[in-house]
Amino acid sequence: MGKKDTVHIQLDATLRSLLEKIDEYVEDESHRYAIAIEGAWGSGKTMFLEQAVREHLEQRKIDLIRVSMFGLTNADQLYERIVLTILHATTENTRWRAIKSAKRMGMSTLPSLVSYLDSKGWKFDGSTSMQAIAEFVLSKKKLLVLDDVERRAEQSDEQSLFGAVNNLVEEYGVKVCLVSNSFSKENKQNQETGNTETVRQFDKDIQEKLVWKILAFQQSPSSLARSVFADIAESVDEIDCVSIICDAAEQAKCTNARAMIRADALIRQFCTLQTLHDKSIPLQNRKNAFRDAIQLTLLVCMGKPMEADDESIEKTTIPSFIVSLDDKIREKRANFHEIVDYYKSINTLSRVDLDNGFRQYLYKYYPDDEAGIAIKKIGRLIESAAEYDDEDIIPYIQEFQQIIFCKKTKIAQLSDIISIYINIVSVGFDCGPSEEDVVVECKRMIDDNPEEALNDFRHLDLFFKDNKALKKIVTKLRAYAEKVFYDGLDLPIKSGDDFNMSADELVQRLSLSSKRSVKLLTDTQPALIAKLFASSKAKEQMSIVGFFRSFTPPPDWNEDEGLLRRWLESVRSKVQCTEITSKMGQLRKRWLVDGITSEISDLPE
Incomplete structure (x- = not known):
């Protein structure tokens, strides 16, 4: 199931209504004004215009000209960009084909372009500007879309820029649609609170004088x-x-x-x-x-x-x-x-x-096992315990106690069991299992999968930093899980550069030890890492690069930040000293050094 090349927009009722309103605007010959489409950044406005609106208008023999206002400063730049956009257009309209022909003949500069157009019967003098060409080619059968309005140059000449837009609308009857996020919900809130950093004042003038209708884009x-x-x-x-x-x-x-x-x-x-x-x-x-x-x-x-x-x-x-x-x-x-x-x-x-x-x-x-389903049910009830009386809660606490005694829980329920127990104790109930009962059952689960238990302990106490009861249990169980995990490591505990190890084995060791402690991780000698990296093939080098680019510090890293920093700096230094001659190898070396540097910069000074 590969990724498709093109995303085709699907029109819901809101977007169909928006398309109908654009239709009404294009057909309105009685009034000369501009409209605006407003929507949040990245919401798909441009995709809507390029697909749904362009295709719809082409069926009616109306061309859509979309011009980005990104970086524009004044009217001259706007007119120039409009003409250049027309030169790159792909429509089959005869007039545009003539202009494209001029470009193909090397007449992309203004004098030669004017000369060519003159030979086709379009009379311009030598002083003809981009403005005159833009005004000439923007017929009534076109919709000019000015996209990225909010991204115009910071120091733009607003009177010049939007005066040109107003001139196209009022003097030449050009249909213009401004597209921006300037009136999105976030910016409206900024206006209401007096924060003008993200709302440009002239936008409000445009809305009042030039733009008669603002159409909300919200897919x-x-x-x-x-x-x-x-x-x-x-x-x-x-x-x-x-x-x-x-x-x-x-x-x-x-x-x-x-x-x-x-x-x-x-x-x-x-x-x-x-x-x-x-x-x-x-x-x-x-x-x-x-x-x-x-x-x-x-x-x-x-x-x-x-x-x-x-x-x-x-x-x-x-x-x-x-x-x-x-x-x-x-x-x-x-x-x-x-x-x-x-x-x-x-x-x-x-x-x-x-x-x-x-x-x-x-x-x-x-979960799909009986104990797991029951634990989830009890957990949900305990989370909403404030809505129940004691007599409603006690049967579930007793059921929880029975589950602990039956010893049928799995490692996936480890954090749920600890949380439920802590919640029960925190509320003040004493009719459930004892702390020792819970610890014994948790140790049984840890024996089955100490690595997953350590992953749970990484975040379990984050939400209860001041809960001494939770901290006591988690500290005890984490120490037990680390011991079981440590004892189960197949890789050598001590390391140097004198034993045989492949790059894949190195990455496995680094990955496992980083989940346990700073001490075990830093036991891996920086010289060994550099040596294996320099002597490995591309795929193995990328495995080492990948470890350091997605590095997660050990759970106890903040207990000795200096040790971890010194180790990373030493690894970086040893890698920098390696001699790699191939171009791609040097590229991978730069990636590795950059990844380690990034991890060092994330550590507190």
């Missing part, structure tokens, strides 16, 4: 998603991928076409994952996890915060039903880090890694 998330993913099969193995993508787009509130196109390649990979079509997993669970994956991908591509931060997290000792929806989204992203990894500067994420991440996420949030 719905689902409509935009159908435009981008229209070529995906409607239903595969009972999964209607397009409908689910549209639902996810609505949940993410994604109306940014650029963000959705950026998400396109990863979303198409999700559609073909083996786990998504694994019929041994309940269908609804797969659909739910797929919807979450698309929503998280869109949020990342929209530039939403990818990790929780101190300012966004409410430091509180009360239960998790107070934690905001945004924090829950951050938690989900932390549990599906492959999505964030995919968009790192150098992407080394394989389809296998993506499928494994999707499977783990699915099992964590949409």
Whole structure:
């Protein structure tokens, strides 16, 4: 399922209505005025104009001329850009063909162009300006679209620039449509609060004197998603991928076409994952996890915060039903880090890694075993505990205790079990399992998969930084998980440059040790890293580059920031001293050095 070459916009009711209003404007011969299309940056305005509007107008023998005002300073530049746009037009209109012929004959300079047009019966004198040519060729059967109005030059001559637009409209009856985000919702709010940094004052004058009608461009998330993913099969193995993508787009509130196109390649990979079509997993669970994956991908591509931060997290000792929806989204992203990894500067994420991440996420949030389903049910009730009386809550606490005693939980429920226990204790109930009971059960789960347990511990305590009970349990269980993980490492604990190791083994060691501690990571000698990089082939070098370009510090990195910084600086220095003669090898070396430098700069001084 490859990425298609062109996105074809799908018209919803709102866009069809907008097209009808543009029709009404073009047909209005009684009044001379301009219109404006306003919409948020990246919302797909240009795609709408180039596809839907241009095609619609061409059927009526009306040409659309779209000119970007990016960087324009004055009227002369505007007229010049209009003429140059016409020269590059592809319409079959006879008059335009003549102008294009002049260009092909080497008459792209103004004097030769005027001379050529004169030979065709279009009388101009030698002083004819770009303005005169633009006014001449912009007949009534054209719609001049001035795009990127808000991106004109910062020090533009507004009177000159928009005076020219007004002249085309009033004197020559040219149909003009200004396209901008200047009156988008965010900027209107800035106007109301007196913040004029993003709203240019002359825009208000244009609206009052030149623009009679402002048409809002607001494509719905689902409509935009159908435009981008229209070529995906409607239903595969009972999964209607397009409908689910549209639902996810609505949940993410994604109306940014650029963000959705950026998400396109990863979303198409999700559609073909083996786990998504694994019929041994309940269908609804797969659909739910797929919807979450698309929503998280869109949020990342929209530039939403990818990790929780101190300012966004409410430091509180009360239960998790107070934690905001945004924090829950951050938690989900932390549990599906492959999505964030995919968009790192150098992407080394394989389809296998993506499928494994999707499977783990699915099992964590949409379990199909009896204990997992019960844990999710109890967790949801505890989150909304404020809505219930004690007698409603106690039976669920007792059910939770029974699940702990039965020892049937899986590693995917580790963080849920700890959170439920902490919430129960925080409210003041003492009828559930003891702390020791919970710790014993958690250790049993950790024994099965210490690496996933460590991933959970990376973010579990972020939302309860002041909760001493949680900190105590997490500290104890993290230490246990680190020991189990450390004992299970197949790679040598001590390292130097005297034992045989491949580049792939090096990356595996670095990846595993970075998930445990700074001490274990920095035990890998910088000289060894440099030596293996210099002696490896292209693919192995890229594996090393990929590790450092998507590097995540160990969980205890802030306990000895100086050690991690010194190690990274030493690795960079050793790599810089390596001798690599091939051009591509030198390029990969620069990438590696740049990646390490970037990681060093992210560390506090």
